[in-house]
Amino acid sequence: MPDTDTTGKRWQDMTWEEKREERFQRWLNPANVDFISPEAEKLYKERVTRFIKAIKLEEPDRVPVMLPVEYYPAYYAGGNLKKVMYDYDELRHAWLKFIQEFEMDSFNGASLVFPGKVLDMIDYKIQKWPGHGLVDDAPSQQFVEGEYMPPEEYDDLIRDPADYFMRYFLPRSVGAFEPFRKLGPITPFVSIPVWYVSQFGAPDIQKAYQTLLEAGQEAMKWMGVVIEIGQEALNQGLDLLSCVNEGLTTGIQKVGELFASGEYFLPELIIGAEAMKKALAVLEPAMVGDQAREVVGRVVLGTVEGDMHEIGKTLVGTMLIANGFQVFDIGVDKSAGEFVTAVRENNADIVGASALLTTTMLQQKKLIETLKEANLRDKVKVMVGGAPVTESFAAEIGADGYAEDAISAVDLAFRLIDAPA
Numbered sequence: 001m002p003d004t005d006t007t008g009k010r011w012q013d014m015t016w017e018e019k020r021e022e023r024f025q026r027w028l029n030p031a032n033v034d035f036i037s038p039e040a041e042k043l044y045k046e047r048v049t050r051f052i053k054a055i056k057l058e059e060p061d062r063v064p065v066m067l068p069v070e071y072y073p074a075y076y077a078g079g080n081l082k083k084v085m086y087d088y089d090e091l092r093h094a095w096l097k098f099i100q101e102f103e104m105d106s107f108n109g110a111s112l113v114f115p116g117k118v119l120d121m122i123d124y125k126i127q128k129w130p131g132h133g134l135v136d137d138a139p140s141q142q143f144v145e146g147e148y149m150p151p152e153e154y155d156d157l158i159r160d161p162a163d164y165f166m167r168y169f170l171p172r173s174v175g176a177f178e179p180f181r182k183l184g185p186i187t188p189f190v191s192i193p194v195w196y197v198s199q200f201g202a203p204d205i206q207k208a209y210q211t212l213l214e215a216g217q218e219a220m221k222w223m224g225v226v227i228e229i230g231q232e233a234l235n236q237g238l239d240l241l242s243c244v245n246e247g248l249t250t251g252i253q254k255v256g257e258l259f260a261s262g263e264y265f266l267p268e269l270i271i272g273a274e275a276m277k278k279a280l281a282v283l284e285p286a287m288v289g290d291q292a293r294e295v296v297g298r299v300v301l302g303t304v305e306g307d308m309h310e311i312g313k314t315l316v317g318t319m320l321i322a323n324g325f326q327v328f329d330i331g332v333d334k335s336a337g338e339f340v341t342a343v344r345e346n347n348a349d350i351v352g353a354s355a356l357l358t359t360t361m362l363q364q365k366k367l368i369e370t371l372k373e374a375n376l377r378d379k380v381k382v383m384v385g386g387a388p389v390t391e392s393f394a395a396e397i398g399a400d401g402y403a404e405d406a407i408s409a410v411d412l413a414f415r416l417i418d419a420p421a
Protein backbone atom coordinates (compact mmCIF):
# COMPACT_ATOMS: atom_id res chain seq x y z
CA MET A 1 0.00 0.00 0.00
CA PRO A 2 1.28 3.52 -0.74
CA ASP A 3 2.03 5.82 2.20
CA THR A 4 -1.00 8.06 1.80
CA ASP A 5 -4.62 7.50 0.88
CA THR A 6 -6.47 9.19 -1.97
CA THR A 7 -7.25 12.12 0.34
CA GLY A 8 -3.61 12.58 1.37
CA LYS A 9 -3.88 11.01 4.83
CA ARG A 10 -0.90 8.89 5.91
CA TRP A 11 -1.50 5.15 5.90
CA GLN A 12 -0.18 4.67 9.44
CA ASP A 13 -2.52 7.39 10.74
CA MET A 14 -5.65 5.72 9.41
CA THR A 15 -8.08 3.62 11.42
CA TRP A 16 -8.71 0.10 10.17
CA GLU A 17 -12.06 1.25 8.77
CA GLU A 18 -10.36 4.01 6.80
CA LYS A 19 -7.76 1.57 5.53
CA ARG A 20 -10.48 -0.81 4.44
CA GLU A 21 -12.38 1.97 2.68
CA GLU A 22 -9.18 3.02 0.97
CA ARG A 23 -8.60 -0.51 -0.28
CA PHE A 24 -12.16 -0.62 -1.61
CA GLN A 25 -11.62 2.67 -3.44
CA ARG A 26 -8.45 1.38 -5.06
CA TRP A 27 -10.24 -1.83 -6.01
CA LEU A 28 -13.06 0.16 -7.57
CA ASN A 29 -10.72 2.52 -9.43
CA PRO A 30 -7.74 0.34 -10.28
CA ALA A 31 -4.54 1.98 -11.43
CA ASN A 32 -3.00 0.77 -14.70
CA VAL A 33 -6.12 -0.92 -16.04
CA ASP A 34 -6.94 0.11 -19.57
CA PHE A 35 -10.54 -0.99 -19.89
CA ILE A 36 -11.36 -2.35 -23.32
CA SER A 37 -14.61 -0.38 -23.46
CA PRO A 38 -16.79 1.88 -21.27
CA GLU A 39 -19.12 -1.10 -20.94
CA ALA A 40 -16.25 -3.16 -19.48
CA GLU A 41 -15.52 -0.46 -16.94
CA LYS A 42 -19.17 -0.26 -15.95
CA LEU A 43 -19.40 -4.05 -15.54
CA TYR A 44 -16.17 -4.09 -13.55
CA LYS A 45 -17.51 -1.48 -11.14
CA GLU A 46 -20.82 -3.29 -10.78
CA ARG A 47 -19.02 -6.51 -9.92
CA VAL A 48 -16.59 -4.94 -7.48
CA THR A 49 -19.47 -3.10 -5.79
CA ARG A 50 -21.25 -6.44 -5.47
CA PHE A 51 -18.24 -7.93 -3.66
CA ILE A 52 -17.68 -4.85 -1.51
CA LYS A 53 -21.30 -4.91 -0.36
CA ALA A 54 -21.07 -8.60 0.44
CA ILE A 55 -17.87 -8.01 2.44
CA LYS A 56 -19.52 -5.14 4.32
CA LEU A 57 -22.53 -7.37 5.04
CA GLU A 58 -24.76 -5.02 3.08
CA GLU A 59 -27.24 -6.34 0.53
CA PRO A 60 -25.69 -6.57 -2.94
CA ASP A 61 -27.90 -6.38 -6.04
CA ARG A 62 -27.35 -10.12 -6.31
CA VAL A 63 -25.10 -12.84 -4.99
CA PRO A 64 -21.55 -12.47 -6.37
CA VAL A 65 -20.56 -15.52 -8.41
CA MET A 66 -17.08 -17.00 -8.16
CA LEU A 67 -16.40 -20.41 -9.61
CA PRO A 68 -13.30 -22.23 -8.34
CA VAL A 69 -12.82 -23.93 -11.69
CA GLU A 70 -9.14 -24.92 -11.60
CA TYR A 71 -8.44 -26.86 -14.83
CA TYR A 72 -12.05 -27.50 -15.83
CA PRO A 73 -11.99 -25.02 -18.78
CA ALA A 74 -9.44 -27.30 -20.49
CA TYR A 75 -11.83 -30.23 -20.39
CA TYR A 76 -14.88 -28.08 -21.14
CA ALA A 77 -13.19 -27.02 -24.39
CA GLY A 78 -12.68 -30.68 -25.30
CA GLY A 79 -8.99 -30.83 -24.39
CA ASN A 80 -7.06 -31.84 -21.32
CA LEU A 81 -4.52 -30.45 -18.89
CA LYS A 82 -1.54 -31.54 -20.97
CA LYS A 83 -2.81 -29.67 -24.01
CA VAL A 84 -3.25 -26.38 -22.18
CA MET A 85 0.06 -26.77 -20.34
CA TYR A 86 1.99 -27.23 -23.56
CA ASP A 87 0.02 -25.29 -26.15
CA TYR A 88 -0.64 -21.64 -25.32
CA ASP A 89 -3.11 -21.26 -28.23
CA GLU A 90 -5.10 -24.09 -26.71
CA LEU A 91 -4.87 -22.41 -23.28
CA ARG A 92 -6.14 -19.13 -24.74
CA HIS A 93 -8.95 -20.85 -26.64
CA ALA A 94 -10.13 -22.91 -23.65
CA TRP A 95 -10.07 -20.09 -21.11
CA LEU A 96 -11.68 -17.51 -23.41
CA LYS A 97 -14.41 -19.99 -24.27
CA PHE A 98 -14.98 -20.56 -20.57
CA ILE A 99 -15.07 -16.85 -19.77
CA GLN A 100 -17.58 -16.26 -22.55
CA GLU A 101 -19.84 -19.15 -21.69
CA PHE A 102 -19.69 -19.06 -17.88
CA GLU A 103 -19.90 -15.39 -17.20
CA MET A 104 -18.92 -14.75 -13.59
CA ASP A 105 -18.22 -11.82 -11.31
CA SER A 106 -14.70 -12.89 -10.60
CA PHE A 107 -12.25 -15.06 -12.45
CA ASN A 108 -9.03 -16.61 -11.21
CA GLY A 109 -7.35 -16.37 -14.58
CA ALA A 110 -5.22 -19.04 -16.17
CA SER A 111 -2.09 -18.57 -14.11
CA LEU A 112 -2.55 -21.89 -12.33
CA VAL A 113 -1.99 -23.72 -15.61
CA PHE A 114 1.78 -23.78 -15.42
CA PRO A 115 3.71 -23.90 -18.69
CA GLY A 116 4.84 -27.48 -19.28
CA LYS A 117 7.74 -26.39 -21.53
CA VAL A 118 9.20 -24.15 -18.82
CA LEU A 119 8.92 -26.88 -16.20
CA ASP A 120 10.61 -29.32 -18.59
CA MET A 121 13.38 -26.84 -19.38
CA ILE A 122 14.24 -26.20 -15.74
CA ASP A 123 13.73 -29.87 -14.80
CA TYR A 124 11.29 -29.23 -11.98
CA LYS A 125 11.37 -32.27 -9.71
CA ILE A 126 8.79 -31.79 -6.98
CA GLN A 127 5.80 -32.60 -9.15
CA LYS A 128 4.77 -34.78 -12.03
CA TRP A 129 2.28 -33.47 -14.54
CA PRO A 130 0.43 -34.74 -17.63
CA GLY A 131 3.05 -35.29 -20.30
CA HIS A 132 5.81 -35.50 -17.68
CA GLY A 133 5.43 -38.62 -15.60
CA LEU A 134 1.61 -38.66 -15.75
CA VAL A 135 -0.78 -39.75 -18.49
CA ASP A 136 -1.99 -37.04 -20.85
CA ASP A 137 -5.47 -36.71 -19.43
CA ALA A 138 -4.48 -36.76 -15.74
CA PRO A 139 -6.67 -34.09 -14.16
CA SER A 140 -3.95 -32.36 -12.14
CA GLN A 141 -0.30 -32.39 -11.14
CA GLN A 142 0.99 -34.90 -8.59
CA PHE A 143 3.40 -34.25 -5.75
CA VAL A 144 6.53 -36.40 -5.78
CA GLU A 145 7.09 -37.58 -2.24
CA GLY A 146 10.56 -36.74 -0.98
CA GLU A 147 12.45 -35.09 1.86
CA TYR A 148 13.31 -31.78 0.26
CA MET A 149 14.30 -30.12 3.52
CA PRO A 150 15.89 -32.38 6.17
CA PRO A 151 15.61 -31.24 9.81
CA GLU A 152 19.34 -30.54 10.19
CA GLU A 153 18.96 -27.75 7.59
CA TYR A 154 16.23 -25.81 9.41
CA ASP A 155 18.76 -23.61 11.20
CA ASP A 156 20.44 -22.76 7.89
CA LEU A 157 17.09 -21.72 6.49
CA ILE A 158 16.33 -19.48 9.45
CA ARG A 159 19.81 -17.94 9.49
CA ASP A 160 19.83 -16.98 5.81
CA PRO A 161 16.71 -17.93 3.84
CA ALA A 162 17.85 -16.53 0.46
CA ASP A 163 21.18 -18.36 0.67
CA TYR A 164 19.46 -21.53 1.75
CA PHE A 165 17.03 -21.46 -1.18
CA MET A 166 19.71 -20.60 -3.73
CA ARG A 167 22.33 -23.13 -2.69
CA TYR A 168 20.35 -25.95 -1.08
CA PHE A 169 16.65 -26.06 -1.77
CA LEU A 170 16.55 -25.04 -5.45
CA PRO A 171 19.51 -27.23 -6.53
CA ARG A 172 17.71 -30.15 -4.89
CA SER A 173 14.27 -29.53 -6.36
CA VAL A 174 15.01 -27.96 -9.76
CA GLY A 175 17.58 -29.65 -12.01
CA ALA A 176 18.64 -26.40 -13.71
CA PHE A 177 19.79 -25.00 -10.35
CA GLU A 178 21.87 -28.06 -9.51
CA PRO A 179 25.28 -26.37 -10.24
CA PHE A 180 24.37 -23.55 -7.83
CA ARG A 181 25.29 -25.92 -5.01
CA LYS A 182 28.92 -25.04 -5.67
CA LEU A 183 28.42 -21.28 -5.38
CA GLY A 184 29.89 -19.61 -2.34
CA PRO A 185 27.49 -17.79 -0.01
CA ILE A 186 26.76 -14.25 -1.11
CA THR A 187 25.83 -12.79 2.30
CA PRO A 188 29.32 -12.51 3.88
CA PHE A 189 30.95 -10.99 0.85
CA VAL A 190 32.30 -7.41 1.15
CA SER A 191 34.37 -5.11 -1.01
CA ILE A 192 35.37 -5.87 -4.60
CA PRO A 193 33.35 -8.90 -5.81
CA VAL A 194 35.95 -10.38 -8.15
CA TRP A 195 36.19 -13.72 -6.39
CA TYR A 196 32.49 -14.00 -6.20
CA VAL A 197 32.04 -13.11 -9.86
CA SER A 198 34.70 -15.54 -11.03
CA GLN A 199 32.48 -18.45 -10.03
CA PHE A 200 30.22 -17.56 -12.96
CA GLY A 201 32.97 -18.46 -15.39
CA ALA A 202 32.52 -22.17 -14.59
CA PRO A 203 30.95 -23.95 -17.60
CA ASP A 204 28.22 -25.70 -15.60
CA ILE A 205 27.17 -22.45 -13.91
CA GLN A 206 27.11 -20.73 -17.30
CA LYS A 207 25.00 -23.53 -18.71
CA ALA A 208 22.60 -23.20 -15.78
CA TYR A 209 22.19 -19.47 -16.45
CA GLN A 210 21.71 -20.12 -20.16
CA THR A 211 18.92 -22.57 -19.35
CA LEU A 212 17.32 -20.06 -17.01
CA LEU A 213 17.50 -17.30 -19.65
CA GLU A 214 15.80 -19.51 -22.21
CA ALA A 215 13.21 -20.76 -19.71
CA GLY A 216 12.57 -17.14 -18.75
CA GLN A 217 11.84 -16.26 -22.37
CA GLU A 218 9.48 -19.19 -22.68
CA ALA A 219 7.77 -18.17 -19.42
CA MET A 220 7.26 -14.67 -20.86
CA LYS A 221 5.37 -16.16 -23.83
CA TRP A 222 3.13 -18.04 -21.43
CA MET A 223 2.64 -14.98 -19.26
CA GLY A 224 1.59 -12.94 -22.32
CA VAL A 225 -1.25 -15.37 -22.91
CA VAL A 226 -2.24 -15.45 -19.23
CA ILE A 227 -2.35 -11.64 -19.17
CA GLU A 228 -4.36 -11.55 -22.40
CA ILE A 229 -6.90 -13.92 -20.89
CA GLY A 230 -7.12 -11.82 -17.73
CA GLN A 231 -7.61 -8.69 -19.80
CA GLU A 232 -10.40 -10.31 -21.77
CA ALA A 233 -12.05 -11.36 -18.49
CA LEU A 234 -12.43 -7.69 -17.65
CA ASN A 235 -14.58 -7.21 -20.71
CA GLN A 236 -17.28 -9.74 -19.88
CA GLY A 237 -20.86 -9.02 -18.84
CA LEU A 238 -23.05 -11.25 -16.75
CA ASP A 239 -25.77 -13.38 -18.23
CA LEU A 240 -26.98 -15.99 -15.82
CA LEU A 241 -29.25 -17.78 -18.21
CA SER A 242 -26.48 -18.64 -20.60
CA CYS A 243 -24.54 -19.83 -17.56
CA VAL A 244 -27.37 -22.23 -16.71
CA ASN A 245 -28.24 -23.24 -20.26
CA GLU A 246 -24.81 -23.53 -21.83
CA GLY A 247 -23.00 -24.52 -18.68
CA LEU A 248 -24.89 -26.42 -16.04
CA THR A 249 -27.51 -27.98 -18.31
CA THR A 250 -24.93 -29.06 -20.90
CA GLY A 251 -22.94 -30.59 -18.06
CA ILE A 252 -25.80 -32.55 -16.58
CA GLN A 253 -26.85 -33.74 -20.04
CA LYS A 254 -23.36 -35.10 -20.53
CA VAL A 255 -23.70 -36.89 -17.18
CA GLY A 256 -26.95 -38.40 -18.50
CA GLU A 257 -25.24 -39.58 -21.70
CA LEU A 258 -22.37 -41.16 -19.77
CA PHE A 259 -24.91 -42.87 -17.51
CA ALA A 260 -26.83 -44.16 -20.54
CA SER A 261 -23.65 -45.51 -22.14
CA GLY A 262 -22.70 -47.35 -18.95
CA GLU A 263 -19.63 -45.24 -18.25
CA TYR A 264 -21.22 -43.54 -15.23
CA PHE A 265 -23.21 -45.32 -12.55
CA LEU A 266 -25.88 -44.11 -10.17
CA PRO A 267 -23.49 -42.46 -7.68
CA GLU A 268 -22.08 -40.24 -10.46
CA LEU A 269 -25.62 -39.40 -11.58
CA ILE A 270 -26.49 -38.37 -8.02
CA ILE A 271 -23.27 -36.35 -7.57
CA GLY A 272 -23.95 -34.54 -10.87
CA ALA A 273 -27.51 -33.75 -9.83
CA GLU A 274 -26.43 -32.52 -6.40
CA ALA A 275 -23.79 -30.26 -7.98
CA MET A 276 -26.39 -28.81 -10.33
CA LYS A 277 -28.88 -28.27 -7.50
CA LYS A 278 -26.27 -26.48 -5.39
CA ALA A 279 -25.24 -24.24 -8.28
CA LEU A 280 -28.86 -23.44 -9.06
CA ALA A 281 -29.54 -22.60 -5.42
CA VAL A 282 -26.86 -19.92 -5.72
CA LEU A 283 -28.04 -18.61 -9.08
CA GLU A 284 -31.78 -18.72 -8.52
CA PRO A 285 -32.13 -15.67 -6.25
CA ALA A 286 -30.40 -13.61 -8.90
CA MET A 287 -32.51 -15.06 -11.71
CA VAL A 288 -35.75 -14.37 -9.92
CA GLY A 289 -34.92 -10.71 -9.31
CA ASP A 290 -37.59 -8.28 -8.20
CA GLN A 291 -40.73 -10.21 -7.47
CA ALA A 292 -42.88 -7.35 -6.30
CA ARG A 293 -44.83 -7.22 -9.55
CA GLU A 294 -48.36 -7.85 -10.59
CA VAL A 295 -49.07 -11.57 -10.95
CA VAL A 296 -49.59 -12.42 -14.62
CA GLY A 297 -50.91 -15.92 -13.98
CA ARG A 298 -51.00 -18.78 -11.48
CA VAL A 299 -49.21 -22.02 -12.29
CA VAL A 300 -49.30 -25.32 -10.43
CA LEU A 301 -46.09 -27.17 -11.21
CA GLY A 302 -44.92 -30.64 -10.28
CA THR A 303 -43.20 -33.84 -11.38
CA VAL A 304 -45.53 -36.73 -12.04
CA GLU A 305 -46.05 -39.84 -9.95
CA GLY A 306 -43.17 -42.31 -9.84
CA ASP A 307 -40.70 -39.67 -11.00
CA MET A 308 -38.15 -38.03 -8.67
CA HIS A 309 -36.50 -35.69 -11.19
CA GLU A 310 -36.88 -32.16 -9.91
CA ILE A 311 -34.15 -30.02 -11.46
CA GLY A 312 -35.84 -29.20 -14.79
CA LYS A 313 -39.20 -28.64 -13.15
CA THR A 314 -37.66 -26.31 -10.57
CA LEU A 315 -35.84 -24.38 -13.26
CA VAL A 316 -39.09 -23.91 -15.17
CA GLY A 317 -40.68 -22.64 -11.94
CA THR A 318 -37.82 -20.20 -11.34
CA MET A 319 -38.13 -18.74 -14.81
CA LEU A 320 -41.91 -18.45 -14.51
CA ILE A 321 -41.52 -16.59 -11.21
CA ALA A 322 -38.88 -14.36 -12.78
CA ASN A 323 -41.43 -13.47 -15.44
CA GLY A 324 -44.20 -12.55 -13.07
CA PHE A 325 -46.10 -15.82 -12.65
CA GLN A 326 -47.14 -17.08 -9.26
CA VAL A 327 -45.91 -20.64 -9.01
CA PHE A 328 -47.22 -23.35 -6.71
CA ASP A 329 -44.52 -26.00 -6.86
CA ILE A 330 -46.04 -29.17 -5.44
CA GLY A 331 -42.80 -31.15 -5.69
CA VAL A 332 -41.94 -34.52 -7.20
CA ASP A 333 -43.68 -37.90 -7.38
CA LYS A 334 -47.14 -36.30 -7.36
CA SER A 335 -50.23 -38.25 -8.36
CA ALA A 336 -52.78 -36.88 -10.79
CA GLY A 337 -55.12 -36.46 -7.81
CA GLU A 338 -52.59 -34.29 -5.98
CA PHE A 339 -52.15 -32.07 -9.07
CA VAL A 340 -55.94 -31.68 -9.33
CA THR A 341 -56.28 -30.73 -5.66
CA ALA A 342 -53.56 -28.10 -6.04
CA VAL A 343 -55.20 -26.68 -9.17
CA ARG A 344 -58.49 -26.34 -7.34
CA GLU A 345 -57.04 -24.91 -4.12
CA ASN A 346 -54.93 -22.33 -5.92
CA ASN A 347 -57.37 -21.49 -8.67
CA ALA A 348 -54.59 -22.12 -11.17
CA ASP A 349 -54.64 -20.86 -14.74
CA ILE A 350 -52.03 -23.38 -15.85
CA VAL A 351 -50.84 -26.75 -14.63
CA GLY A 352 -47.34 -27.85 -15.63
CA ALA A 353 -46.31 -31.48 -15.38
CA SER A 354 -42.76 -32.69 -15.73
CA ALA A 355 -41.71 -36.25 -16.57
CA LEU A 356 -38.18 -37.43 -17.14
CA LEU A 357 -38.73 -41.16 -17.50
CA THR A 358 -40.34 -42.88 -20.46
CA THR A 359 -42.19 -44.97 -17.91
CA THR A 360 -43.71 -41.94 -16.16
CA MET A 361 -44.66 -39.92 -19.25
CA LEU A 362 -48.00 -41.63 -19.29
CA GLN A 363 -48.80 -40.00 -15.96
CA GLN A 364 -49.17 -36.75 -17.91
CA LYS A 365 -51.98 -38.36 -19.86
CA LYS A 366 -53.52 -39.57 -16.65
CA LEU A 367 -53.39 -36.04 -15.27
CA ILE A 368 -55.42 -34.72 -18.23
CA GLU A 369 -58.00 -37.47 -17.79
CA THR A 370 -58.25 -36.76 -14.06
CA LEU A 371 -58.73 -33.05 -14.72
CA LYS A 372 -61.58 -33.92 -17.08
CA GLU A 373 -63.18 -36.15 -14.47
CA ALA A 374 -62.95 -33.30 -11.94
CA ASN A 375 -64.59 -30.90 -14.44
CA LEU A 376 -61.50 -28.70 -14.39
CA ARG A 377 -60.19 -29.31 -17.89
CA ASP A 378 -61.92 -26.21 -19.35
CA LYS A 379 -60.68 -24.00 -16.53
CA VAL A 380 -56.98 -24.83 -16.63
CA LYS A 381 -54.43 -25.08 -19.43
CA VAL A 382 -52.05 -28.02 -19.33
CA MET A 383 -48.42 -27.78 -20.32
CA VAL A 384 -46.05 -30.72 -20.29
CA GLY A 385 -42.29 -31.13 -20.51
CA GLY A 386 -39.26 -33.18 -19.57
CA ALA A 387 -36.52 -34.78 -21.64
CA PRO A 388 -38.47 -37.69 -23.20
CA VAL A 389 -41.61 -35.64 -23.89
CA THR A 390 -42.19 -34.33 -27.42
CA GLU A 391 -44.54 -31.93 -29.16
CA SER A 392 -46.34 -34.83 -30.83
CA PHE A 393 -46.68 -36.73 -27.56
CA ALA A 394 -48.18 -33.61 -25.98
CA ALA A 395 -50.68 -33.30 -28.84
CA GLU A 396 -51.48 -37.00 -28.68
CA ILE A 397 -52.43 -36.90 -24.99
CA GLY A 398 -54.45 -33.68 -25.43
CA ALA A 399 -52.15 -31.23 -23.62
CA ASP A 400 -52.39 -27.54 -24.53
CA GLY A 401 -48.70 -27.14 -25.02
CA TYR A 402 -45.19 -28.53 -24.75
CA ALA A 403 -41.92 -26.71 -24.20
CA GLU A 404 -38.44 -28.10 -24.45
CA ASP A 405 -36.77 -25.79 -21.97
CA ALA A 406 -37.42 -23.22 -19.26
CA ILE A 407 -37.34 -20.21 -21.57
CA SER A 408 -39.82 -21.69 -24.05
CA ALA A 409 -41.92 -22.77 -21.07
CA VAL A 410 -42.30 -19.09 -20.14
CA ASP A 411 -43.29 -18.15 -23.72
CA LEU A 412 -45.73 -21.03 -23.75
CA ALA A 413 -47.24 -19.98 -20.43
CA PHE A 414 -47.80 -16.43 -21.75
CA ARG A 415 -49.42 -17.83 -24.90
CA LEU A 416 -51.65 -20.18 -22.92
CA ILE A 417 -53.09 -17.40 -20.82
CA ASP A 418 -53.18 -15.08 -23.83
CA ALA A 419 -51.00 -12.47 -22.19
CA PRO A 420 -48.20 -10.51 -23.88
CA ALA A 421 -44.75 -11.82 -22.91
Ligand code: B12
Pocket residue numbers: 249252253255256257259260266269270272273306307308309310311312313315316351352353354355356357358359383384385386387388402403404405406407409
Ligand atom coordinates in the same frame (compact mmCIF):
# COMPACT_ATOMS: atom_id res chain seq x y z
C1 B12 B 1 -30.12 -35.69 -12.71
C2 B12 B 1 -30.73 -37.01 -13.10
C3 B12 B 1 -31.16 -37.84 -12.08
C4 B12 B 1 -31.14 -37.43 -10.61
C5 B12 B 1 -32.32 -36.52 -10.31
C6 B12 B 1 -32.01 -35.59 -9.13
C7 B12 B 1 -33.04 -34.56 -8.90
N1 B12 B 1 -33.12 -34.17 -7.67
O1 B12 B 1 -33.73 -34.10 -9.82
C8 B12 B 1 -31.26 -38.83 -9.90
C9 B12 B 1 -29.86 -39.32 -9.61
C10 B12 B 1 -32.03 -38.88 -8.60
C11 B12 B 1 -31.85 -39.67 -11.01
C12 B12 B 1 -32.47 -40.85 -10.76
C13 B12 B 1 -32.90 -41.71 -11.77
N2 B12 B 1 -32.72 -41.56 -13.09
CO1 B12 B 1 -32.15 -39.91 -13.88
N3 B12 B 1 -31.34 -38.54 -14.83
C14 B12 B 1 -30.83 -37.39 -14.47
C15 B12 B 1 -30.29 -36.66 -15.69
C16 B12 B 1 -28.79 -36.92 -15.77
C17 B12 B 1 -30.48 -35.16 -15.77
C18 B12 B 1 -31.92 -34.68 -15.56
C19 B12 B 1 -31.84 -33.20 -15.35
O2 B12 B 1 -31.92 -32.74 -14.21
N4 B12 B 1 -31.59 -32.43 -16.42
C20 B12 B 1 -31.36 -30.97 -16.36
C21 B12 B 1 -32.66 -30.25 -16.52
C22 B12 B 1 -32.40 -28.74 -16.53
O3 B12 B 1 -33.23 -30.63 -17.76
P1 B12 B 1 -34.65 -31.34 -17.85
O4 B12 B 1 -34.94 -32.09 -16.66
O5 B12 B 1 -34.75 -32.01 -19.17
O6 B12 B 1 -35.64 -30.08 -17.85
C23 B12 B 1 -35.71 -29.12 -18.91
C24 B12 B 1 -36.71 -29.50 -19.99
O7 B12 B 1 -36.94 -30.87 -20.13
C25 B12 B 1 -37.93 -28.70 -19.67
N5 B12 B 1 -38.87 -29.25 -18.68
C26 B12 B 1 -38.71 -30.07 -17.66
N6 B12 B 1 -39.81 -30.24 -16.98
C27 B12 B 1 -40.74 -29.48 -17.56
C28 B12 B 1 -42.08 -29.26 -17.26
C29 B12 B 1 -42.83 -28.43 -18.05
C30 B12 B 1 -44.25 -28.21 -17.71
C31 B12 B 1 -42.27 -27.81 -19.19
C32 B12 B 1 -43.10 -26.94 -20.03
C33 B12 B 1 -40.93 -27.99 -19.48
C34 B12 B 1 -40.17 -28.84 -18.66
O8 B12 B 1 -37.38 -27.53 -19.12
C35 B12 B 1 -36.29 -27.89 -18.26
C36 B12 B 1 -35.35 -26.74 -18.15
O9 B12 B 1 -34.70 -26.41 -19.36
C37 B12 B 1 -31.07 -37.37 -16.85
C38 B12 B 1 -30.41 -37.33 -18.23
C39 B12 B 1 -31.06 -36.34 -19.17
N7 B12 B 1 -30.41 -36.11 -20.26
O10 B12 B 1 -32.13 -35.84 -18.98
C40 B12 B 1 -31.21 -38.77 -16.28
C41 B12 B 1 -32.34 -39.68 -16.74
C42 B12 B 1 -33.62 -38.90 -16.93
N8 B12 B 1 -32.47 -40.61 -15.62
C43 B12 B 1 -32.68 -41.81 -16.00
C44 B12 B 1 -32.86 -42.92 -15.12
C45 B12 B 1 -32.97 -44.28 -15.78
C46 B12 B 1 -32.93 -42.74 -13.75
C47 B12 B 1 -33.18 -43.83 -12.69
C48 B12 B 1 -34.27 -44.86 -13.07
C49 B12 B 1 -31.84 -44.50 -12.40
C50 B12 B 1 -31.90 -45.71 -11.49
N9 B12 B 1 -31.45 -46.82 -12.02
O11 B12 B 1 -32.30 -45.60 -10.36
C51 B12 B 1 -33.60 -43.00 -11.47
C52 B12 B 1 -35.11 -42.76 -11.42
C53 B12 B 1 -35.58 -42.24 -10.15
C54 B12 B 1 -37.03 -41.85 -10.27
N10 B12 B 1 -37.93 -42.69 -9.84
O12 B12 B 1 -37.33 -40.78 -10.76
C55 B12 B 1 -32.75 -41.93 -17.51
C56 B12 B 1 -34.17 -42.09 -18.04
C57 B12 B 1 -34.24 -43.11 -19.17
C58 B12 B 1 -35.60 -43.26 -19.69
N11 B12 B 1 -35.65 -43.46 -20.99
O13 B12 B 1 -36.59 -43.25 -19.04
C59 B12 B 1 -32.04 -40.64 -17.96
C60 B12 B 1 -32.50 -40.10 -19.34
C61 B12 B 1 -30.52 -41.00 -18.01
C62 B12 B 1 -30.17 -41.96 -19.11
N12 B12 B 1 -29.70 -41.45 -20.23
O14 B12 B 1 -30.29 -43.16 -18.96
N13 B12 B 1 -31.66 -39.11 -12.23
